[in-house]
Amino acid sequence: MSEIASVRADKRAAVLTPICAHLLNEGLDAANLRALAKAAGTSDRMLLYYFSNKDDLIGTALTRLAEQLSALLDEQIHCEPQPEEVLTETVWTAVCHPDCWPFMVLFVELAVRAHRIGDPFASPAQAIAHHFQTWLADHLAIDDLERRSAAAERVLTVVDGRVLLRLVQATAIKK
Amino acid sequence: MSEIASVRADKRAAVLTPICAHLLNEGLDAANLRALAKAAGTSDRMLLYYFSNKDDLIGTALTRLAEQLSALLDEQIHCEPQPEEVLTETVWTAVCHPDCWPFMVLFVELAVRAHRIGDPFASPAQAIAHHFQTWLADHLAIDDLERRSAAAERVLTVVDGRVLLRLVQATAIKK
């Protein structure tokens, strides 16, 4: 019956949370089935029982992460529409917050893979970029639609550029 | 004798050119020893004879690529110092040129790995970013040193941001 959710579907959903966390903290390079399974307290065998293959798993997790970022933005920033320069700094501050920063790093990884590989990375990357820009436009104190959209794109560009440069400067600790 | 270069040193230098090309066109993910050796017309065994290990090879190649990008910028753009907005568009046009674009993609890959892993990626990434910004400052029509440097950083930020967004939009062709 449809009202009786199978164990499989339940676990599939449950397992997604720690997997998203792992993806966020360790990045896509570290995202192999055995490591993800360990993070989720299960086995790689089970992950491939819940999901049809690795791409399905990663794609599902990334889609969920894209939604999480959207929610995070709404949650972390409650402000009236602002002028372009002000919004840029407001968002930049939010982006540097420890809760948000891992999303931005992941987004950069996603962008490269979207370009080089395509799916399952392209769709979430585009979703994140698109939603981010829409969100920015909604928080800009500009009446004209076209100008508002163009300004949102400029803000997004500057923020992304700063993220990239910050990545280079804030380098991993060597062992 | 020091004037007699060994075969090893010669080949080590010669092999670097096709390896850099491979790195540039295929990215860091595809940079395994066997693939690089094939691109260089030799064997993985030989690459590890010329270089002490993979990190040494990649690090050397990346350093050379950083220098190549510097040369490319000088070569592709000969212009008088420009105001900030003009230089931004001049550089953006150059960056989108097929000769330069692969460098930018590689730079983004480098930035992520510099952040997550550190060396051998951090140093070349920082070199590229630093040289790029210096180059920009040299082409800005601003007298005051501090203002010029700040403007160069803004130009670099905008260009990098555009690169990132372009990556997401120009996605790989699916098979």
Added chain:
DNA sequence: AATGGAATGTAGCGGCTGCTACAAGATCAA
């Protein structure tokens, strides 16, 4: 209790990766 399907553990395959042991050829000084 019997049965059939869902859920899970065990073990391993085939492929790739960085790297190395070993031996053979190449080169050059004596």
Added chain:
DNA sequence: TTGATCTTGTAGCAGCCGCTACATTCCATT
């Protein structure tokens, strides 16, 4: 020519990867 050193090919190891075959356990229905 001999021997030492530099260069190179062959083969393979140990580890990781995505994925799967097989067997088992668990549970709901009958």
